[in-house]
Amino acid sequence: MAIVLGDNQYGKAENRLVVVSRDGAVHRIKDLTVSTSLRGDLADTHLTGDNSKVLATDTQKNTVHAFAKQAPVGEIEDFALRLGRHFVSSQEAITGARVLVDEHSWERIEDHDHAFVSGSAEKRTTAVTVDGDRAWVVSGLxxxxxxxxxxxxxxxxxxxxxxxxxxxxxxxxxxxxxxxxxxxxxxxxxxxxxxxxxxxxxxxxxxxxxxxxxxxxxxxxxxxxxxxxxxxxxxxxxxxxxxxxxxxxxxxxxxxxxxxxxxxxxxxxxxxxxxxxxxxxxxxxxxxxxxx
Amino acid sequence: MAIVLGDNQYGKAENRLVVVSRDGAVHRIKDLTVSTSLRGDLADTHLTGDNSKVLATDTQKNTVHAFAKQAPVGEIEDFALRLGRHFVSSQEAITGARVLVDEHSWERIEDHDHAFVSGSAEKRTTAVTVDGDRAWVVSGLxxxxxxxxxxxxxxxxxxxxxxxxxxxxxxxxxxxxxxxxxxxxxxxxxxxxxxxxxxxxxxxxxxxxxxxxxxxxxxxxxxxxxxxxxxxxxxxxxxxxxxxxxxxxxxxxxxxxxxxxxxxxxxxxxxxxxxxxxxxxxxxxxxxxxxx
Amino acid sequence: MAIVLGDNQYGKAENRLVVVSRDGAVHRIKDLTVSTSLRGDLADTHLTGDNSKVLATDTQKNTVHAFAKQAPVGEIEDFALRLGRHFVSSQEAITGARVLVDEHSWERIEDHDHAFVSGSAEKRTTAVTVDGDRAWVVSGLxxxxxxxxxxxxxxxxxxxxxxxxxxxxxxxxxxxxxxxxxxxxxxxxxxxxxxxxxxxxxxxxxxxxxxxxxxxxxxxxxxxxxxxxxxxxxxxxxxxxxxxxxxxxxxxxxxxxxxxxxxxxxxxxxxxxxxxxxxxxxxxxxxxxxxx
Amino acid sequence: MAIVLGDNQYGKAENRLVVVSRDGAVHRIKDLTVSTSLRGDLADTHLTGDNSKVLATDTQKNTVHAFAKQAPVGEIEDFALRLGRHFVSSQEAITGARVLVDEHSWERIEDHDHAFVSGSAEKRTTAVTVDGDRAWVVSGLxxxxxxxxxxxxxxxxxxxxxxxxxxxxxxxxxxxxxxxxxxxxxxxxxxxxxxxxxxxxxxxxxxxxxxxxxxxxxxxxxxxxxxxxxxxxxxxxxxxxxxxxxxxxxxxxxxxxxxxxxxxxxxxxxxxxxxxxxxxxxxxxxxxxxxx
Missing domain, CATH: 3.10.270.10 (Urate Oxidase;)
Incomplete structure (x- = not known):
């Protein structure tokens, strides 16, 4: 009998992110909660504390922030796919990623250009799983x-x-x-x-x-x-x-x-x-x- | 030096109450959180445990329920005033009452007769204070x-x-x-x-x-x-x-x-x-x- | 009839602060939630947006952090008094301060030097009010x-x-x-x-x-x-x-x-x-x- | 292509239950949150609303209450097994059950016979799955x-x-x-x-x-x-x-x-x-x- 590492993943949960599109007088906002988690060849950090394959959760957070600026966020499914594929393709040890995004709703205050009032507690959601070249999208509310x-x-x-x-x-x-x-x-x-x-x-x-x-x-x-x-x-x-x-x-x-x-x-x-x-x-x- | 009872009040907090108006095919709902508290000649129960002046908080809850049926609830301010004045006028020992009501918002699902979807987390509120013959209304959100x-x-x-x-x-x-x-x-x-x-x-x-x-x-x-x-x-x-x-x-x-x-x-x-x-x-x- | 500014205060709420005393191998920790609020000659910012008397809430937060290092935190009442008196004495426009501190409990894990397990949800609390040269301490749980x-x-x-x-x-x-x-x-x-x-x-x-x-x-x-x-x-x-x-x-x-x-x-x-x-x-x- | 019912279960979640053992002057208490869910031949209720195989969630709640009296609750694993096996053995349509129990901790107030103070937020947990004659116990905290x-x-x-x-x-x-x-x-x-x-x-x-x-x-x-x-x-x-x-x-x-x-x-x-x-x-x- 030996003791072994089973399924595992790690990531940064609940990045609270508000993105303002200011390409004109009329602003649009996206209010997102983004959680990323990575899977792959992660035995070393568990067994010996060797972190050479552990893309830091702080880096995952930074990536979320940077991606929100490098291109329009777009729909949450596309944003999640973009993030998941980036982690899997850029880190050799990372073979899978799961990205969860909740979108919180806002409404304009009487058609105002840049003032908003929070909508209901309902969230639009997505959970994207990337594994190597494959990807699955489960969306919801x-x-x-x-x-x-x-x-x-x-x-x-x-x-x-x-x-x-x-x-x-x-x-x-x-x-x-x-x-x-x-x-x-x-x-x-x-x-x-x-x-x-x-x-x-x-x-x-x-x-x-x-x-x-x-x-x-x-x-x-x-x-x-x-x-x-x-x-x-x-x-x-x-x-x-x-x-x-x-x-x-x-x-x-x-x-x-x-x-x-x-x-x-x-x-x-x-x-x-x-x-x-x-x-x-x-x-x-x-x-x-x-x-x- | 003596030890004395100072300001005090007691009541039933956070009665969660949904009232359906069914006077036709088109239903209307009121979703309320009602808290009542009473003030008055309450030294006995504090000092000796004599409860002969303590209208039970369970009775206060029942009163909220009964009042919701005996007449249309109407606006939350009127409902709170009706409750507060009842407690003060019907119980000799009770000289003051405070009634807090939060109203939760619902919207119809596409003009449906009796199906609703919850609105935002915003609440309409009132806090009514009755003291003897006087009453104060503080409403809000x-x-x-x-x-x-x-x-x-x-x-x-x-x-x-x-x-x-x-x-x-x-x-x-x-x-x-x-x-x-x-x-x-x-x-x-x-x-x-x-x-x-x-x-x-x-x-x-x-x-x-x-x-x-x-x-x-x-x-x-x-x-x-x-x-x-x-x-x-x-x-x-x-x-x-x-x-x-x-x-x-x-x-x-x-x-x-x-x-x-x-x-x-x-x-x-x-x-x-x-x-x-x-x-x-x-x-x-x-x-x-x-x-x- | 004129419209006037009534009672008001402003501050930084719920600074979550953990202070580790490392003066030997045996560490001690203080886990605090600190809220500060200031009162005084604050009409300008309300009426015209002139902030020259508004010690920023960000500065209040920094002060909490710095005070936690400049001297031992000690008991929460002393820490709150020290903060409240600082704000009132150092800012001419600020005549009063209120400092709320909650202390969260931790216990050692089997007498370990630096490992702790969270205690119950009960908090030790204080609310210190400073007004000019006077101060009141209301503590609790x-x-x-x-x-x-x-x-x-x-x-x-x-x-x-x-x-x-x-x-x-x-x-x-x-x-x-x-x-x-x-x-x-x-x-x-x-x-x-x-x-x-x-x-x-x-x-x-x-x-x-x-x-x-x-x-x-x-x-x-x-x-x-x-x-x-x-x-x-x-x-x-x-x-x-x-x-x-x-x-x-x-x-x-x-x-x-x-x-x-x-x-x-x-x-x-x-x-x-x-x-x-x-x-x-x-x-x-x-x-x-x-x-x- | 046809549309079919996939995995499903139903039950009563978060029964809040306090059981007092009063077999002597020294009381003991168990503070439990119990959730039950049942699996089995449940297509009828989904497809036609025929509930003849649906043991009501209200009945599940009653069963939890009755079982807490009929025999000593004992350890949460035993209580969950007892409940799960009951549902599966007594209802022909029910082939599986899952019972989750959280136990909340209390400590005596200075060795008092019947007065207690709540412990930490930590819960002892179990999740028992019964499927036909088999059972699995996953406990935790x-x-x-x-x-x-x-x-x-x-x-x-x-x-x-x-x-x-x-x-x-x-x-x-x-x-x-x-x-x-x-x-x-x-x-x-x-x-x-x-x-x-x-x-x-x-x-x-x-x-x-x-x-x-x-x-x-x-x-x-x-x-x-x-x-x-x-x-x-x-x-x-x-x-x-x-x-x-x-x-x-x-x-x-x-x-x-x-x-x-x-x-x-x-x-x-x-x-x-x-x-x-x-x-x-x-x-x-x-x-x-x-x-x-």
């Missing part, structure tokens, strides 16, 4: 909080000795959507696809009558795949943000699904993948080092 | 995050032995506005005033050239007071969310205020009050129990 | 989370039409203590007083049977004042972190106060001051700019 | 924050056109350890193993001179594997919590690694696995649904 005040039921579930939940044909359904979709290739209109997919997720959540959050999740993923041929797979993580109708009967009041307590914890958590049955193998697209 | 990519300077400050900051005639100015305005009386169009004041804060931030965040803060408060006769005083707390231009010169690149690192901590913090010189005494409007 | 699994009752409270809470003679009592105590003067053994007061708060919470959290709060303050002549006043903010006994009867199980759901929100919030009736006027000790 | 004030170097790293970092032979090394170790089987002294492994992690961090955080990570994992035959693999995620020595030279002061700014973001992030080369296949031990 997170913290998209949605709520339906009706049009959601939940019944027909099994009742065992620990079941007390009442069946309902009308409940509030609320969730904070994390969606990730794996693109089939790299020749994609990233911004257009993101906008269209986001709209499909929203309108499907809104328009489909729900018999379970699982059904809603599947419908959202399916809607994306039906409409967007460039997507191979959609993964969704949707907490059931419980809204409990308050019992007002002690006060002689009915509560016809009008007054709800929005609970924090515990919460339901529904996670699932929807994909094409002929989707190509995901390769390293989802490759993380799970520590939960 | 918080977590309104704004940024100007130019139109901000900072120079002419004193230089002592610890000063290293360079003067600048062009910087990014970003802040998360907490604003509280004290109304002169209770006969106010709460929703209209809030919308107008919010717009004044935003457009003044955007439109005024800034020589210091202090100047911007004062201008924002002044703009509200000039336009809104129902407001006696505006208090603003505005962290200076530093955006540092990254030094790209080691990489042979200029950085003409294009690439910024958005720092977390430390941050500047500018706090101030702007008021009418003939504003009536604030009474208990701002009365809290500071524990910092 | 926060995030001290305590729980009693019995020895707490709550009954005898009034029952109105919204009351549903059952009386109990045995409940879990849990809270996160924020305590602030105002010292009578400046000639205090800061570390010794803090340790003794912390112990009084803990042992009083533990030892006193509780008929209400208010009673517990008062007893804790009183215990400090009885034992510590250097303290004029104690202010406590104690959320009632509800632990609800779960109803296990649907599963044919009794729950004799054994299984509890620890709720997040809403929570009770009990706030109060306990003081000597001959305590000197607090002056500016508690002077903040409330924006809630 | 997280939020273990450690710091060395010397004994850490970083040099010899490659310098490319974006490298500005200076080499150092003395720096502060600080991290927040998340460790997960996969047990080889189920016949383990869970509490004893956890205590011993925790100590190995701490003493290795403290005792080993560090040439890189990667070297420290590997040494920590190796120390566990050398001493604990019941462990097959250790995964560590260790952010490099940067402490930057402040440049005091503008103030005429040297800074011999005494005054540091503790930065928030960005931070380094080192992740890696250390394992036996003859470790059995991990099976589903680490099986999550990555959405990053």
């Amino acid at each position: 997170r913290d998209l909080v949605v709520l339906k005040s009706t049009g959601s039921e939940f019944h027909g579930f099994p009742r065992d000795e620990y079941t007390t939940l009442r069946e309902t044909d009308d409940r509030v359904l609320a969730t904070s959507v994390t969606a990730r979709w794996r693109y089939r290739g790299g020749d994609v209109d990233w911004a257009g696809a993101h906008a269209a997919i986001r709209r499909l997720l929203l309108t499907t959540f809104a328009g489909r009558h729900s018999l379970s959050l699982q059904q809603t999740l599947y419908a959202m993923g399916e809607a994306v795949l039906l409409a967007r041929p460039e997507v191979a797979e959609v993964r969704l993580s949707m907490p059931n943000k419980h809204h409990f109708a308050v019992d007002l009967s002690p006060f002689g009041l009915a509560n016809d699904n009008e007054v709800f307590h929005a609970a924090d914890r515990p919460y339901g958590l529904i996670e699932g993948s929807v994909l094409r049955d002929d989707a190509e193998d995901p390769g390293l697209a989802w490759h993380t080092l799970p520590t939960f | 918080r977590d309104l995050v704004v940024l100007k990519s130019t139109g901000s300077e900072f120079h002419g400050f004193p230089r002592d032995e610890y000063t290293t900051l360079r003067e600048t005639d062009d910087r990014v100015l970003a802040t998360s506005v907490t604003a509280r305005w004290r109304y002169r009386g209770g006969d106010v169009d709460w929703a209209g005033a809030h919308a107008a004041i919010r717009r004044l804060l935003l457009t003044t931030f955007a439109g005024r050239h800034s020589l210091s965040l202090q100047q911007t803060l004062y201008a924002m408060g002044e703009a509200v007071l000039l336009a809104r006769p129902e407001v006696a005083e505006v208090r603003l707390s505005m962290p200076n969310k530093h955006h540092f231009a990254v030094d790209l010169s080691p990489f042979g690149l200029a950085n003409d205020n294009e690439v910024f690192h958005a720092a977390d901590r430390p941050y500047g913090l500018i706090e101030g009050s702007v008021l009418r010189d003939d504003a009536e005494d604030p009474g208990l409007a701002w009365h809290t129990l500071p524990t910092f | 926060r995030d001290l989370v305590v729980l009693k699994s019995t020895g707490s009752e709550f009954h005898g409270f009034p029952r109105d039409e919204y009351t549903t809470l059952r009386e109990t003679d045995d409940r879990v009592l849990a809270t996160s203590v924020t305590a602030r105590w105002r010292y009578r003067g400046g000639d205090v053994d800061w570390a010794g007083a803090h340790a003794a007061i912390r112990r009084l708060l803990l042992t009083t919470f533990a030892g006193r049977h509780s008929l209400s959290l208010q009673q517990t709060l008062y007893a804790m303050g009183e215990a400090v004042l009885l034992a510590r002549p250097e303290v004029a006043e104690v202010r406590l903010s104690m959320p009632n972190k509800h632990h609800f006994a779960v109803d296990l009867s649907p599963f044919g199980l009794a729950n004799d106060n054994e299984v509890f759901h620890a709720a997040d929100r809403p929570y009770g919030l009990i706030e109060g001051s306990v003081l000597r009736d001959d305590a000197e006027d607090p002056g500016l000790a508690w002077h903040t700019l409330p924006t809630f | 997280r939020d273990l924050v450690v710091l060395k004030s010397t004994g850490s170097e970083f040099h010899g790293f490659p310098r490319d056109e974006y490298t500005t970092l200076r080499e150092t032979d003395d720096r502060v090394l600080a991290t927040s350890v998340t460790a997960r170790w996969r047990y080889r089987g189920g016949d383990v002294d869970w509490a004893g193993a956890h205590a011993a492994i925790r100590r190995l992690l701490l003493t290795t961090f403290a005792g080993r001179h560090s040439l890189s955080l990667q070297q420290t990570l590997y040494a920590m994992g190796e120390a566990v594997l050398l001493a604990r035959p019941e462990v097959a693999e250790v995964r560590l995620s260790m952010p490099n919590k940067h402490h930057f020595a402040v440049d005091l030279s503008p103030f005429g002061l040297a800074n011999d690694n005494e005054v540091f700014h503790a930065a928030d973001r960005p931070y380094g992030l080192i992740e890696g696995s250390v394992l036996r080369d003859d470790a059995e296949d991990p099976g589903l031990a680490w099986h999550t649904l990555p959405t990053f």
Whole structure:
């Protein structure tokens, strides 16, 4: 028996970067959180502390900053691909890179040239994995909080000795959507696809009558795949943000699904993948080092 | 020398409440965080544990729920006044109440009848203080995050032995506005005033050239007071969310205020009050129990 | 009627500072969060953007760093006083300063010379206010989370039409203590007083049977004042972190106060001051700019 | 081409549970956060909203509560196994379960029978995966924050056109350890193993001179594997919590690694696995649904 180094990666997480495009009186801003991590021939630093193959995380940060200036940032997918490919191609020991970018939204203050107000907490995201000559792009969004005040039921579930939940044909359904979709290739209109997919997720959540959050999740993923041929797979993580109708009967009041307590914890958590049955193998697209 | 009970209050904090108006096919929702606290003849419970004057915090919570059903919630100021006056008028020992309400924003998903998407993190707020027959209303907003990519300077400050900051005639100015305005009386169009004041804060931030965040803060408060006769005083707390231009010169690149690192901590913090010189005494409007 | 500038202050918040004492093989560390704010003749910057009296917040940060090196940091009260007096005495326009310091706890890893493990989330705190030649010291602690699994009752409270809470003679009592105590003067053994007061708060919470959290709060303050002549006043903010006994009867199980759901929100919030009736006027000790 | 359901699971997350053992005057408490999720034949609910195979997440919550009463909770690994096996064995459609438990630490207040004070933010953790008759136990800890004030170097790293970092032979090394170790089987002294492994992690961090955080990570994992035959693999995620020595030279002061700014973001992030080369296949031990 010997003890060996297994999967590993290292990088600089959560570079907070604001890039201002000032090519005219009308400024544009990009507000990004960029995390880079590198993989490769990294046994030496782990075993002996020899860092000759360890591109410093400080250098990774500098590279993010420099790349933001050397060319227009563009779409986050392109920026992430550019960074990932740079690390893999320029460092012999580095064979893989993973670049995560979150984009925070801002809106203009009444069409002002250079003044902005922060949008919602929702982020547009991408996770690009580069391995040698290959690259995978998984884009998405997170913290998209949605709520339906009706049009959601939940019944027909099994009742065992620990079941007390009442069946309902009308409940509030609320969730904070994390969606990730794996693109089939790299020749994609990233911004257009993101906008269209986001709209499909929203309108499907809104328009489909729900018999379970699982059904809603599947419908959202399916809607994306039906409409967007460039997507191979959609993964969704949707907490059931419980809204409990308050019992007002002690006060002689009915509560016809009008007054709800929005609970924090515990919460339901529904996670699932929807994909094409002929989707190509995901390769390293989802490759993380799970520590939960 | 004796040891005595000083200022005190107690209540139920952070009731998370969603109220659905279902009077037709088109639903409306109010998402509120309500905190109530009561003041009065409360020495007994502190000194002996006699709770005969302590309206339970659980009862306060129930009251919030019941009041949300017994009549339309309406504007948060009216809801808070209704609650505060109820506690003071119905409990002999309770002489004062303070009710804080935060309202979270939601938008419809494409004009859907009953499906909504969460808005920004900004909250509309009110803090109502009732004392006997009197009441004070301080409304506001918080977590309104704004940024100007130019139109901000900072120079002419004193230089002592610890000063290293360079003067600048062009910087990014970003802040998360907490604003509280004290109304002169209770006969106010709460929703209209809030919308107008919010717009004044935003457009003044955007439109005024800034020589210091202090100047911007004062201008924002002044703009509200000039336009809104129902407001006696505006208090603003505005962290200076530093955006540092990254030094790209080691990489042979200029950085003409294009690439910024958005720092977390430390941050500047500018706090101030702007008021009418003939504003009536604030009474208990701002009365809290500071524990910092 | 004119519009005028009211109370205001500005500074640098949340300087995160770790100071290592390396005067021998055995290192000691101080982990501090320092916030400074200044008050004085600051109308110019607000009204015209003339910053000639505005000691930059960046300079305030530098001063904190330099002071941490120029002399041993010592106790946080001394460090805060040193900083506050420096700002007021060295800047003609600055007449007052407020310095807040939180100290984070670390423990040695098995008596190691220079390796440490983080302690609990509890912080030792001070808030020093300097005004001209005067100074006030309010020290304390926060995030001290305590729980009693019995020895707490709550009954005898009034029952109105919204009351549903059952009386109990045995409940879990849990809270996160924020305590602030105002010292009578400046000639205090800061570390010794803090340790003794912390112990009084803990042992009083533990030892006193509780008929209400208010009673517990008062007893804790009183215990400090009885034992510590250097303290004029104690202010406590104690959320009632509800632990609800779960109803296990649907599963044919009794729950004799054994299984509890620890709720997040809403929570009770009990706030109060306990003081000597001959305590000197607090002056500016508690002077903040409330924006809630 | 067809659209199909891929990997999926659902459950109840973050049940906050405090269990009091009252079998004598001296109480003991367990403070747990329990998350359960189930896998199996769940296509119906996704595709048609037929919930006949969906054990409600509310029922899962109830089961956690009931199990905490029906038998002593014991070690978190045993509790998680008991829950996971129950779900899989009692529901025909459910073929797999994953149960995560975090245990929060409390200490007695001076040997008091029933009064406790919260310990550090560090949690003891377990993640149990049950699949049919098989089970895997991955235990660990997280939020273990450690710091060395010397004994850490970083040099010899490659310098490319974006490298500005200076080499150092003395720096502060600080991290927040998340460790997960996969047990080889189920016949383990869970509490004893956890205590011993925790100590190995701490003493290795403290005792080993560090040439890189990667070297420290590997040494920590190796120390566990050398001493604990019941462990097959250790995964560590260790952010490099940067402490930057402040440049005091503008103030005429040297800074011999005494005054540091503790930065928030960005931070380094080192992740890696250390394992036996003859470790059995991990099976589903680490099986999550990555959405990053």
